Amino acid sequence: MLQSFQERIRDAAGRGAALRLRGGGSKDFYGGAPRGELLETRGYAGVVDYEPTELVVTARCGTRLAQLEATLAASGQMLAFEPPHFGADATLGGCVAAGLSGPRRAAAGALRDFVLGARLLDGRARDLAFGGRVMKNVAGYDVSRLLAGSLGTLGLILEVSLKVLPRPPQELTLALELPEDKALDALNRWAGSPLPLSASAWRESELRIRLSGAPSAVRAAAEKIGGEIVDAAQAGGFWSRIREHADPYFAGDAPLWRLSLPSHAAPLGLPGAQLIEWGGALRWLRTRADGAAVRAAAARAGGHATLFRGGDRAAGAFAPLAPALLRLHRELKAAFDPAGVFNPGRLHPDF
Amino acid sequence: MGEALPVVDSVRQAEVARALRAFLPERCVLWQGEDTRPYECDGLTAYRQLPMVVALPETEEQVQRILRTCHALGVPVVPRGAGTGLSGGALPPGDGVLLSMAKFMRVMRLDPRARVAVVQPGVRNAAISDIAAPFGLYYAPDPSSQIACSIGGNVAENSGGVHCLKYGLTVHNVLRVRGYAMDGEPLDFGGEALDTPGLDLLALMVGSEGLLAVATEITVKLLPKPVAARVVMASFDDVEKAGDAVAAVIAAGIIPAGLEMMDQPATHAVEQFVGAGYDLEAQAILLCEVDGMPEEVEEEIAKVKEVFARAGATRLTVSRDEAERLKFWSGRKAAFPAMGRISPDYYCMDGTIPRKRLGEVLNFIGAMEKKYGLRCPNVFHAGDGNLHPLILFDANDPGQLRRTEEFSAEVLEKCIEVGGTITGEHGVGVEKIDQMCAQFRPAELELFHAVKHAFDPRGLLNPGKGVPTLTRCAEFGRMHVHGGALRHAELPRF
Numbered sequence: 001m002l003q004s005f006q007e008r009i010r011d012a013a014g015r016g017a018a019l020r021l022r023g024g025g026s027k028d029f030y031g032g033a034p035r036g037e038l039l040e041t042r043g044y045a046g047v048v049d050y051e052p053t054e055l056v057v058t059a060r061c062g063t064r065l066a067q068l069e070a071t072l073a074a075s076g077q078m079l080a081f082e083p084p085h086f087g088a089d090a091t092l093g094g095c096v097a098a099g100l101s102g103p104r105r106a107a108a109g110a111l112r113d114f115v116l117g118a119r120l121l122d123g124r125a126r127d128l129a130f131g132g133r134v135m136k137n138v139a140g141y142d143v144s145r146l147l148a149g150s151l152g153t154l155g156l157i158l159e160v161s162l163k164v165l166p167r168p169p170q171e172l173t174l175a176l177e178l179p180e181d182k183a184l185d186a187l188n189r190w191a192g193s194p195l196p197l198s199a200s201a202w203r204e205s206e207l208r209i210r211l212s213g214a215p216s217a218v219r220a221a222a223e224k225i226g227g228e229i230v231d232a233a234q235a236g237g238f239w240s241r242i243r244e245h246a247d248p249y250f251a252g253d254a255p256l257w258r259l260s261l262p263s264h265a266a267p268l269g270l271p272g273a274q275l276i277e278w279g280g281a282l283r284w285l286r287t288r289a290d291g292a293a294v295r296a297a298a299a300r301a302g303g304h305a306t307l308f309r310g311g312d313r314a315a316g317a318f319a320p321l322a323p324a325l326l327r328l329h330r331e332l333k334a335a336f337d338p339a340g341v342f343n344p345g346r347l348h349p350d351f
Numbered sequence: 352m353g354e355a356l357p358v359v360d361s362v363r364q365a366e367v368a369r370a371l372r373a374f375l376p377e378r379c380v381l382w383q384g385e386d387t388r389p390y391e392c393d394g395l396t397a398y399r400q401l402p403m404v405v406a407l408p409e410t411e412e413q414v415q416r417i418l419r420t421c422h423a424l425g426v427p428v429v430p431r432g433a434g435t436g437l438s439g440g441a442l443p444p445g446d447g448v449l450l451s452m453a454k455f456m457r458v459m460r461l462d463p464r465a466r467v468a469v470v471q472p473g474v475r476n477a478a479i480s481d482i483a484a485p486f487g488l489y490y491a492p493d494p495s496s497q498i499a500c501s502i503g504g505n506v507a508e509n510s511g512g513v514h515c516l517k518y519g520l521t522v523h524n525v526l527r528v529r530g531y532a533m534d535g536e537p538l539d540f541g542g543e544a545l546d547t548p549g550l551d552l553l554a555l556m557v558g559s560e561g562l563l564a565v566a567t568e569i570t571v572k573l574l575p576k577p578v579a580a581r582v583v584m585a586s587f588d589d590v591e592k593a594g595d596a597v598a599a600v601i602a603a604g605i606i607p608a609g610l611e612m613m614d615q616p617a618t619h620a621v622e623q624f625v626g627a628g629y630d631l632e633a634q635a636i637l638l639c640e641v642d643g644m645p646e647e648v649e650e651e652i653a654k655v656k657e658v659f660a661r662a663g664a665t666r667l668t669v670s671r672d673e674a675e676r677l678k679f680w681s682g683r684k685a686a687f688p689a690m691g692r693i694s695p696d697y698y699c700m701d702g703t704i705p706r707k708r709l710g711e712v713l714n715f716i717g718a719m720e721k722k723y724g725l726r727c728p729n730v731f732h733a734g735d736g737n738l739h740p741l742i743l744f745d746a747n748d749p750g751q752l753r754r755t756e757e758f759s760a761e762v763l764e765k766c767i768e769v770g771g772t773i774t775g776e777h778g779v780g781v782e783k784i785d786q787m788c789a790q791f792r793p794a795e796l797e798l799f800h801a802v803k804h805a806f807d808p809r810g811l812l813n814p815g816k817g818v819p820t821l822t823r824c825a826e827f828g829r830m831h832v833h834g835g836a837l838r839h840a841e842l843p844r845f
Contacts, residue, residue: 216646331805
């Protein structure tokens with residue numbers, strides 16, 4: 001299969017054609033519209049190496065994310081960045097290429113923080129390996145981490161090694177009634193004290209907080225924070241619906257914006273309904289407001305806005321890059337994929 | 352060393368010094384021998400070279416003009432922080448400018464609510480935690496040189512420390528780096544939000560060993576200081592048992608704040624030096640720190656003790672108070688200087704291995720001790736597989752030099768063979784550049800060069816470090832086949 005991938009890449013590069021790399025297709029909606037000849041990676045699947053006591057798992061790109069998580073769960077471990085699947089067929093390769101993290105991100109780190117190594121086919125169909133299967137490795141530039149969120153524009157990610165963590169012994173969800181400004185204030189205050197917070201979600205005046213850790217620590221933190229304890233089964237469903245965008249907030253066809261801001265940014269006051277995660281650092285917004293106004297507000301607050309679903313993405317789904325960074329992006333793209341074979345337009349309209 | 356140092360070209364030197372003096376005050380440009388002497392090496396003192404010119408800028412604008420000027424003149428530039436690096440990453444260029452960031456000492460902003468500190472690159476690692484302490488916050492990465500090393504150097508090397516299994520490396524704790532490319536173009540990577548649009552260039556910048564850009568301002572994440580921390584010290588009569596005990600802790604679902612191993616030769620060396628109370632009968636000792644809320648620490652300490660006991664620990668001691676916790680750590684933190692007390696010189700390796708191969712690698716090191724007739728105590732960041740074997744030798748004995756060099760090359764290649772890496776946290780620099788040829792294939796090295804080219808097309812920033820040329824690897828491979836000493840005319844070793 002590896003050879004057929006290489007042939008497809010060589011062939012496309014020779015003809016000046018584009019390839020659209022696709023795992024489960026669960027994130028086709030994300031970024032610029034996919035184009036090019038379809039190259040499916042689902043067949044290149046399977047866990048290559050998993051030793052729970054090493055805290056590292058290595059798997060092929062086509063491995064279903066659900067299957068990988070089940071394998072880890074059987075050993076009491078997890079992907080701590082809690083990636084959204086957005087579909088039953090989501091694959092590991094697509095997960096890394098999209099670079100998205102879920103509710104635990106503010107506490108545990110992002111997908112990119114857990115990438116230890118990767119193998120990829122570059123635009124010349126060369127089989128390259130970077131990083132490794134160990135926790136600490138500073139030999140060479142950190143190319144494998146660069147692949148996280150690259151939307152497949154740098155190469156076909158063949159295999160990834162990720163750091164995994166034990167599942168917390170206990171989780172508890174609390175619900176508190178708080179308006180937006182008070183909720184942001186509380187979230188930032190709690191984040192500055194040693195509490196075992198592992199997720200937060202605020203919408204329509206209700207703030208939900210998840211605590212994870214040793215039972216004694218969770219108990220002590222719950223007493224400090226207060227609020228109502230949410231039934232455990234219900235809480236599990238709630239966080240998974242937030243992660244998978246299955247919460248009623250995400251229903252309907254109003255454009256969905258993803259605003260990534262410093263957690264302490266004051267309420268933006270933009271029109272439309274909000275859902276706030278990551279202790280204030282991730283603010284979803286349903287709005288038909290002018291995209292430029294949304295982007296400007298996010299930039300003023302020290303962050304950036306992505307048109308995540310729906311709306312008009314002709315000008316690009318992501319916030320424009322500063323000229324110096326755009327130049328570096330072009331140069332790096334040319335270094336990895338000189339013929340421009342992989343996923344053109346997905347990360348940036350120009351390449 | 353015994354090899355002639357490259358001679359500084361005095362005509363070129365005068366030209367470059369004059370160009371820099373056109374906009375830098377006299378105190379910011381050094382070129383006379385005695386003034387430049389303190390910059391001839393970093394923490395890897397075996398490699399020395401007098402820089403042609405030293406520039407000590409005081410403002411960002413000066414950094415930009417230095418880079419522009421050197422770029423225009425085609426002069427290599429080597430950035431330097433506190434000079435504590437252990438891989439020769441700041442070894443000066445004999446034909447270029449050593450750019451010292453030592454005067455960039457200001458804390459620009461400390462925001463307890465946002466939990467960030469914005470600092471200049473010359474600020475010391477430990478100083479960040481000191482200024483954050485009144486707010487109950489700290490900067491997590493704690494390399495053992497933290498009282499001296501600078502945050503700029505930490506970014507260049509992606510420095511770790513004893514707490515990185517739980518709290519991550521520099522790359523996990525830096526939010527933003529502002530700086531300049533070699534041509535003087537301002538660059539801004541990352542931000543105070545948790546991500547940025549486009550490729551994660553911040554990840555590329557961290558650990559790039561000063562080859563991609565010069566950092567002038569760094570924003571770091573501050574974490575709430577854990578309320579409680581305690582250490583379990585466990586003795587084992589066999590190093591492999593100690594290794595298995597580490598795996599057992601992880602298998603029990605515990606991520607300790609720190610998990611360190613020292614073998615018997617290492618504990619004997621440090622015990623004479625600091626008296627940390629280590630068990631000298633033990634073949635290996637483990638230090639396992641647990642932190643968090645007090646209730647949680649009690650719960651986990653009990654679990655760790657139980658796991659160690661089941662794994663065959665011959666003695667278990669738990670720190671009773673903060674003073675005792677620091678005492679237990681004092682030996683580990685003094686491991687390097689302690690080696691300096693028992694041997695004229697020591698050479699520190701930095702390989703990382705999958706933990707399950709520990710026994711095999713330690714046996715291999717034991718065999719190498721016999722083969723080369725040199726002692727090699729081991730300290731080990733056991734939680735994350737990062738080994739620091741310390742070869743003891745006498746640099747005045749040329750035979751020992753050669754043997755040390757071959758010993759370390761064999762160990763690093765063993766690390767690669769078992770699926771590990773030649774450097775976990777000290778960087779490649781000039782020191783491990785030949786082993787890069789063993790770790791990476793030509794196409795991978797080519798891609799590294801292409802990445803470098805995207806940032807610095809003329810290859811003027813910290814040239815000759817980090818990534819070997821393919822020619823050099825071909826040369827190295829040939830010498831390797833001959834099984835001879837790794838000699839390079841241009842680089843004095845040890």
